[in-house]
Amino acid sequence: MDIWNWVGKLQDDLDEAGQAQGAQLLTRLTDEVCELRMDRVDALLPEARALGKTLANPWVEVFVGHWELRNRVGNRLEGEAALGDTVALFERAHRPDTVECPQSVCVTQDLAACYGNIDGPGWVSERIEVCDETLARIDPGWACYQCLSCERADAMMDDGNSQGALDYLDAQASAVLAHGGTVDDSFPEMRVKILLGSGRAAEALALIDQRQGEVDAGDYDEPANCSVPRRQSRAWALAQLGRDDEALQAMVPWAQLSPNYRRMWAHTVALLVRRAPERNSWDLGRRLSLTLAHFAQVGAHRMVVEIAGLCVEMALQRGAPWSARRHLALAREHVTRLRQDRGAAQAVAAMAAEIDAAPAAASAPVPAELLLEWLAGQDGSGRDPEREAQWLLQATQERPEDAALLDMAASALAACGAGEQALALLWAFVERHPHQDVAPAYSLARMLVERGDQVGLDRLVRHYQRQVPAFALWCHARMAHKLSDWTAVEQACAALLALSPDAQEARSLLAGALMSMGRFQDAAAHYRLLTEATDAPRSAYWDHMTAASAARDWDAVRASAAALGMALEGSEGVVEEAWGTVIIRSMDPNDPIEYYARRTGPVTARIVENAPSNRRQRVGDWVVFDAALVYPAPEDEDERRHFMPTYPEIHLLEEGGYATSWLVDGVHPGEEAWNAFSEAVAAQGWKLWTHNRDDYEVVDTQAGDVALPGVLFTVAQPRGQLPLVLHRFLLEATVGWPHRMCWLRLAESCDQDEQPHLDVIERYGL
Numbered sequence: 001m002d003i004w005n006w007v008g009k010l011q012d013d014l015d016e017a018g019q020a021q022g023a024q025l026l027t028r029l030t031d032e033v034c035e036l037r038m039d040r041v042d043a044l045l046p047e048a049r050a051l052g053k054t055l056a057n058p059w060v061e062v063f064v065g066h067w068e069l070r071n072r073v074g075n076r077l078e079g080e081a082a083l084g085d086t087v088a089l090f091e092r093a094h095r096p097d098t099v100e101c102p103q104s105v106c107v108t109q110d111l112a113a114c115y116g117n118i119d120g121p122g123w124v125s126e127r128i129e130v131c132d133e134t135l136a137r138i139d140p141g142w143a144c145y146q147c148l149s150c151e152r153a154d155a156m157m158d159d160g161n162s163q164g165a166l167d168y169l170d171a172q173a174s175a176v177l178a179h180g181g182t183v184d185d186s187f188p189e190m191r192v193k194i195l196l197g198s199g200r201a202a203e204a205l206a207l208i209d210q211r212q213g214e215v216d217a218g219d220y221d222e223p224a225n226c227s228v229p230r231r232q233s234r235a236w237a238l239a240q241l242g243r244d245d246e247a248l249q250a251m252v253p254w255a256q257l258s259p260n261y262r263r264m265w266a267h268t269v270a271l272l273v274r275r276a277p278e279r280n281s282w283d284l285g286r287r288l289s290l291t292l293a294h295f296a297q298v299g300a301h302r303m304v305v306e307i308a309g310l311c312v313e314m315a316l317q318r319g320a321p322w323s324a325r326r327h328l329a330l331a332r333e334h335v336t337r338l339r340q341d342r343g344a345a346q347a348v349a350a351m352a353a354e355i356d357a358a359p360a361a362a363s364a365p366v367p368a369e370l371l372l373e374w375l376a377g378q379d380g381s382g383r384d385p386e387r388e389a390q391w392l393l394q395a396t397q398e399r400p401e402d403a404a405l406l407d408m409a410a411s412a413l414a415a416c417g418a419g420e421q422a423l424a425l426l427w428a429f430v431e432r433h434p435h436q437d438v439a440p441a442y443s444l445a446r447m448l449v450e451r452g453d454q455v456g457l458d459r460l461v462r463h464y465q466r467q468v469p470a471f472a473l474w475c476h477a478r479m480a481h482k483l484s485d486w487t488a489v490e491q492a493c494a495a496l497l498a499l500s501p502d503a504q505e506a507r508s509l510l511a512g513a514l515m516s517m518g519r520f521q522d523a524a525a526h527y528r529l530l531t532e533a534t535d536a537p538r539s540a541y542w543d544h545m546t547a548a549s550a551a552r553d554w555d556a557v558r559a560s561a562a563a564l565g566m567a568l569e570g571s572e573g574v575v576e577e578a579w580g581t582v583i584i585r586s587m588d589p590n591d592p593i594e595y596y597a598r599r600t601g602p603v604t605a606r607i608v609e610n611a612p613s614n615r616r617q618r619v620g621d622w623v624v625f626d627a628a629l630v631y632p633a634p635e636d637e638d639e640r641r642h643f644m645p646t647y648p649e650i651h652l653l654e655e656g657g658y659a660t661s662w663l664v665d666g667v668h669p670g671e672e673a674w675n676a677f678s679e680a681v682a683a684q685g686w687k688l689w690t691h692n693r694d695d696y697e698v699v700d701t702q703a704g705d706v707a708l709p710g711v712l713f714t715v716a717q718p719r720g721q722l723p724l725v726l727h728r729f730l731l732e733a734t735v736g737w738p739h740r741m742c743w744l745r746l747a748e749s750c751d752q753d754e755q756p757h758l759d760v761i762e763r764y765g766l
Helices: 005-016 020-034 038-055 058-075 080-093 103-119 121-135 143-158 162-178 186-197 201-218 224-240 244-250 259-275 282-297 301-317 321-335 344-357 368-376 385-398 403-415 419-432 439-451 454-464 469-482 486-499 504-516 520-531 538-550 554-563 637-641 671-683 723-733 744-749 755-764
Strands: 581-587 592-599 604-607 622-625 646-654 658-667 687-690 697-700 706-718
Touching: 005 020, 005 058, 020 038, 020 058, 020 224, 038 058, 058 080, 058 103, 058 259, 080 103, 103 121, 103 143, 103 301, 121 143, 143 162, 143 186, 162 186, 186 201, 186 224, 201 224, 224 244, 224 259, 244 259, 259 282, 259 301, 282 301, 282 321, 282 385, 301 321, 301 344, 321 344, 321 385, 368 385, 368 403, 385 403, 403 419, 403 439, 419 439, 419 454, 439 454, 439 469, 454 469, 469 486, 469 504, 486 504, 504 520, 504 538, 520 538, 520 554, 538 554, 538 622, 538 646, 581 604, 581 622, 658 697, 658 723, 658 744, 658 755, 671 687, 671 723, 697 755, 706 723, 723 744, 744 755
Parallel strands: 581 646
Antiparallel strands: 581 592, 592 604, 604 622, 622 646, 658 706, 687 706, 697 706
């Protein structure tokens, strides 16, 4: 059964009703989940939920809820943290108004997976039962049939029945094929997981390489949730086979892994460092600590115990028993939350025994009162925060009132992923010093804000409210800034500046908030005050020019430009000059998109590239940008010569006034014809942009599959002009070209004959 059929029909209906954005929203949501872009999914969800309410369509509610849980339970591996929402959606999906929705079947996968995340072995029977109940209601033609079969096989593996799980997958795959279906990626991926989990690495590697060969031969792009696990599985298989150098080459970088694949990553690196302890670094320990902390936060209790065992082993190998004890404490906390023990308590006891048997940590190289000075003299490239944290903790026990020493200890702990321990250390100091806003207080505030811990920050504010009100206001301002509550930022910073007029960080924060509120003249005034500070950095002048440009205060722009040594044309009036080509990054509405632009001044540019047809038109727009580069300039001098800077858009000064772009594709007509065409388009007042690379080719199937140079371009008309005018122009302007061109979407919009364009598509494979 095509469970997506109703979604496609809904999207068609939305398109016809002029709600193209709503139609695209559902596709974007699923695409972002499959590409493991978790934060983008979070950003799309409010709009997706609102769509369901606007349409009064309960099926959309179930659809959106399922894909939200695919992100939470699937990508983030949430366990107990998601159980309430998962059960609620399961119940919602089985009400009379939604039980017929195909996605109501998918919600069973979410429930089974959530149980598995909490305590896979402890919930085996329930996971199998819920999968069997749903599988009995559908046939192998459903895509969900394969997802649910994999969930059931996963439960069987957690029950210690790996061979039974493999046999079950074989039977389910046969059923799919017998039904005329195709086995998708989920079956081989689950087989690989079972084989690797049961020590059959050679078989797993053969299956991985076979599947990769099929993908390469197919020459198609696959989503990250297919390619990433296969790549990391290959690394784990190679590590199990002792092919360590190949495994290291195959490893997916930790930063590119969503939490559901970091479990496999942890097992791989643990195996690699057992045979090569020199690979075991504090940074590796930090990443494992962050992985462990995530599983603890989302209530994946069995995984906490499992990964804690790896963390303890590696910490002891690095000579960091304090880290090992921290991991043990977390394992002890979560082992009590398992539904069934199934060997977990014994595993925790083994960790404790390892720690007890380990040698004590090395003592600090110098006395406590000299430690900070000694550390400051060390070469930065060889620093080890984990080892230093142990020394600093020892030193703080001797010197508990040394604020600088304690602040450094907290910083080292945080660098190692020991955030909770760092917070505890800072809180203890702060509570002993309610009259002093010393370094530990600012470090504590920063950590609480980064975590979004409003309760903790309120506690800190109450602690300092009476004795140090300026610090309390700073705490309010920082949290408001994190929450993008610009009005609250303004109120807190204004009050703080009334108490401390020289508080430059507060003034900078206030100016940024005013920029976000579109109060550019007010922001420019504060940035100007920052430029007048005796130690004003160059960045203050750039910020001032950005705000002043947005406010169209060109005299102020000229003043800051002069302070930076820039020579602008003239002495007054609008700044609009020829400063070369740059790239401008815009948001549309939440996704970044980049356009070529002509820089017109220090922080202004006019966009010269047509937007894609499915995006809001930006060509001709005059924008203000932030001078901070999106991508840093390369260090290599040759690369720097070809580097084109990319800047983020801050404000739209003036719209270009152009409508949707229309795409034209086909065989390049030759330079002479193309130049004449370009001039004719420009004479009409339209915008032409070529999107293809220099090596773009099309194949003429009617001339023996000969490859010909191609051209892919868009044309944008001023708003208010009829597309039919462009259609007729293209007919006349290209009539003498050796090959017909295709502008199918434009012809459709004008109710013109589509067949010539369909013929071009078929002939040239467009």
